[in-house]
Amino acid sequence: MTTETSQAEKMGAEQLGLFLYQMMLIRRFEEKCGELYTKGKIRGFLHLYTGQEACAVGMMAALADRDKIVTHYRDHGHALARGLDPNRVMAELMGKATGVSGGRGGSMHLYDVSKGFLGGYAIVAAHLPLAVGLGLAATMKKEDSVALCVFGDGSVGEGEFHESLNMSVLWKTPTIFFCENNLYGMGVPFKESLSTDIPKLAAAYNMPTVTVDGMDVLAVHEAMKTAVAHARAGNGPYFVEAMTYRYRGHSMADPELYRLKDEVEQYRKRDCIERLKAAMQAAGQLDESRFNEMTERVEQVVNDAIEFGERSPQPGLETLFDHLTKEPANG
Amino acid sequence: MTTETSQAEKMGAEQLGLFLYQMMLIRRFEEKCGELYTKGKIRGFLHLYTGQEACAVGMMAALADRDKIVTHYRDHGHALARGLDPNRVMAELMGKATGVSGGRGGSMHLYDVSKGFLGGYAIVAAHLPLAVGLGLAATMKKEDSVALCVFGDGSVGEGEFHESLNMSVLWKTPTIFFCENNLYGMGVPFKESLSTDIPKLAAAYNMPTVTVDGMDVLAVHEAMKTAVAHARAGNGPYFVEAMTYRYRGHSMADPELYRLKDEVEQYRKRDCIERLKAAMQAAGQLDESRFNEMTERVEQVVNDAIEFGERSPQPGLETLFDHLTKEPANG
Amino acid sequence: MVEMRMRDALREALREELIRDERVFLMGEDIGAYGGSYAVTKGLLEEFGEERVKDTPIAESGMVGIGIGAAMAGLHPMVEMMTINFSFLALDQIVNSAAKLYHMSNGQINVPLVIRMASGGGSQLAATHSHSLEGLYAHFPGLKVVCPSNAADAKGLLKRAFRDQNTVIFIEHTANYALKGEVPDDPDYLVEFGVANILREGSDVTLIGYSGSVHQATRAADMLAQQEEISAEVIDLRTIRPLDMDTVIASVKKTNRAVIVEDDWLFGGFGGELSAQIMERAFDWLDAPVARVSCKDVPLPYNRNLEFAALPSEEDVVEAVLRMFKE
């Protein structure tokens, strides 16, 4: 913890408080989603993010407003850390008209273009080439924005991983490949689905690569700052592997036959929230009252979101055929 | 050449003579195919193998009869080196009923199951996973056969390259990935289509990898013997990159706008046939008369093949619906 | 006869085939320790071991290609595609390798492979995860396409698929997994391909479905009988390639009216083929144009109301039938 403490001091209470708050918000938001799912208020596939909060919070803090993000279906944490309105995210999970995707996308497909949040993608690895294209466009348009692509360890097995990394390096696109390695793709340990280490493979494309503790928000943030600076400076893509762990099953349907409760407990001991909290307290940057404030604020925000979602209307049936294609043609 | 000479001595005139003969046969066969194409006797896409003969001859000599082979559409050389009947190969190119594929496959789709030659594949990289499956089956059936998969440098860009290498190493399949790196994928130099070196990438999957001079039949043969021994012993897949060059365009339709005639001339100076010939002569293993014999035999075999093809009947229209599905169901 | 869910009937079929034929083995994403995302393969890893129940990386194209290669070498693999939505990624292997090798090799190489995939909407999985693409696969010569609607057929057809010497696309509607039915326990119980099943006899109109849509058709037939005194014959195609058109035509020549029900999109869907063939073979018997009841022409939305508005319902079928009688 000493490194975290010293880093904590460097960084200043302001930003650390924000990190802590965001991680707590995501944690609580996800716990509530789990409850709402069992109540049938959220349906379809639901993939919770608890345990991985440090990844989302650490990565998003390193981005600028003009940057673009694509992620996978386990996307609530990324959306909230990027600053999407929790009310509209919750409304989306409930399939309401006020949701960020108008109730059409659901948990796996959150979009908010105003925030550069270009979507959660439910086809594994399908968004990797999209992130290369977003980066390519930035270069061609002479913008200095970067494209962040978040995916899991299991996605590395797909052919598009290979095609995307190769073209990204070939064309020097400002793309950051952020792999959330939570050790499993559904129930398969990544060591059984990949013949090598992820960074070793990524490095083979001649891409700078780093592995960080994905349950240490400061470590994630540092790595992302380096990655973003590299890409923004026109040096091409950068690969970050964050070692993390999901506390819940793959989705709400997961019987979790493939892992031992004990393993989960081991990782909970390294919980990202507890660690930052301890580091801040050790550095004298967090007293009891401030922490309690945060807890209350989180509770408030999540409850408001649920209430907003509940109160919001269903999309009207007359909207079924909306947004099928964008018309008219221009020019 | 001295290494070749010394190797040549080791090997003995018998085998060397066979290598030289096979390379000469493929060279002549391909030259004739080019002529027949301009005469309209061969149609569709035709990809000639001239320049790369050392690869086919060197690799096939390292295989046993029980081994299986899948290759790409530039497959005449592999077929002839594996011992397919030149008459039936030529008949196939002419679309005749006597062809190895009954006239249905043409140049890109040669098959002879009796020789373990399971086809030329015209969808780039599509046969890589097939070779993993063939290897997997060998292991499951407790056979000690290996599966050879031949493909070009351009195929490395496809996602299936990645998926196949990964699963092959994961499951330790006796698969030999043989990449004929002739520097171009159609008109694109492989350095412009791959962000790294092929062996560097292959090695990243934790697969043993070697690069050899693909215009030196002895070097290719040596590398393949090692690869086959490795795979047959149950140690899993092996990757061979052979640096070679095609003298003709990608296909008969290629205007060759992307390379200079001069480059072709440079490579012709390293011609695989000339080099082996010189080495054998230096080692006193080839005299003028033996060489002339070979030349005549080659001429004879190729002319016979053409005559056989010309004489052979077209498949009857009543066969159009043959072999759509294999019936009946068993059991 | 034992009563079980379609999910369990499928598992029984896999078990029996694994026992019957040592060439059979299973590959797929999370079919092992996880038990299969729809629990069809649950327990098979424990019973048959890693050699014959293989978890794969997430790599659909490679996985199917490996299955093809193993089949070429004389094994009889089953590849579970998890869901049909991911099968786009393997389509080249299915169409260009599995379906064509036997023809292109002039009969030298056949590909005995079973590819199972879960299909269908209705679970609020949204646009990328709710496809019904039976018709897409049926378009390609060299393939066989099976889509059972109930537990007994599911078992008999899946066992039959492992007797076939070609690649069989075996499509399971997720809404059918939990449906219970009486299933024969005879290990030699097979359901032949290309034999449609007349689920109920009727005289006024023929309702044609497959996979999930058979159930909208059946419920519609009930409503028509009770509320409208219209007697509907219901046909479950069971396999759509090979397709048992004779049974359909015989029925339409009796009822003079036909409604096709399918979960897939209408435009360019398989219903068009059925409709066209009925016209081609029973034109003079038709009292009204053949009607098609299918998914509305939109990607399926997550919202429950919108999704159900898009999917074909028994009410839609009844409406289509009544329109025929009005005209």
Add this chain to the structure above:
Amino acid sequence: MVEMRMRDALREALREELIRDERVFLMGEDIGAYGGSYAVTKGLLEEFGEERVKDTPIAESGMVGIGIGAAMAGLHPMVEMMTINFSFLALDQIVNSAAKLYHMSNGQINVPLVIRMASGGGSQLAATHSHSLEGLYAHFPGLKVVCPSNAADAKGLLKRAFRDQNTVIFIEHTANYALKGEVPDDPDYLVEFGVANILREGSDVTLIGYSGSVHQATRAADMLAQQEEISAEVIDLRTIRPLDMDTVIASVKKTNRAVIVEDDWLFGGFGGELSAQIMERAFDWLDAPVARVSCKDVPLPYNRNLEFAALPSEEDVVEAVLRMFKE
């Protein structure tokens, strides 16, 4: 008006759009130094440079995905798929990303992307390289599918595709590339989507084609006029999604007979959709069931005789028409 081949008309369209709109750029395998495998992009690298004419690795899925990403960011890419046979590998990106993003994002993200692909048989390229899959793409809501039959339409439709705000699948039959025709040189010349073209008027039967099959239909119309004194109306659909059914229905209500001609396989093909819609909308006007003339139900063989026996010919069309008049 200038006379040119369809290949050159397509190149002209690309040139004009590259000049008109800086957001337009081209990506694809061998579209640069090689000049494009069908020479459509020849010279464009030299004229517009590597930034805007990009050779890609052989990676169809990645290439299309990159095009989608660039389109999401406000550019208007054209991805050349070389041939439709390789597009299976990119189908997931086309269907699950390009076609659905606008709907799933509730109108926030549209994907202005043009995907060009060469299609069709008849060149003895054998089973893996001879697909006609226009109908497969037309099945997916969110896409537009364009399939010109001549040089002028090719130019006007391709230019129109770059004005569209959605993903356009632009399919070019290889047999049409060398066809010459008068092409407007007006840089604002556009051909609207969803407007079929009546190539010749007729009174006895309506022949419907698209892409390559328009030419079998036209030649059949000549033969019918000369040998049988049958007056055939020939309709070129030009785009099949959107589909101009009104023009087709109006024609059939006049001729009372229809024959659909397509290069794709008949079973589960787009012809079924056309046939079904004609029945649904013109049932009482039909003197005979709508006929379909398509590719025989086999993978296309390399051998010339077999390939031509499999492909639909003008003779097949004439036969189908005569059968209608006999019955």
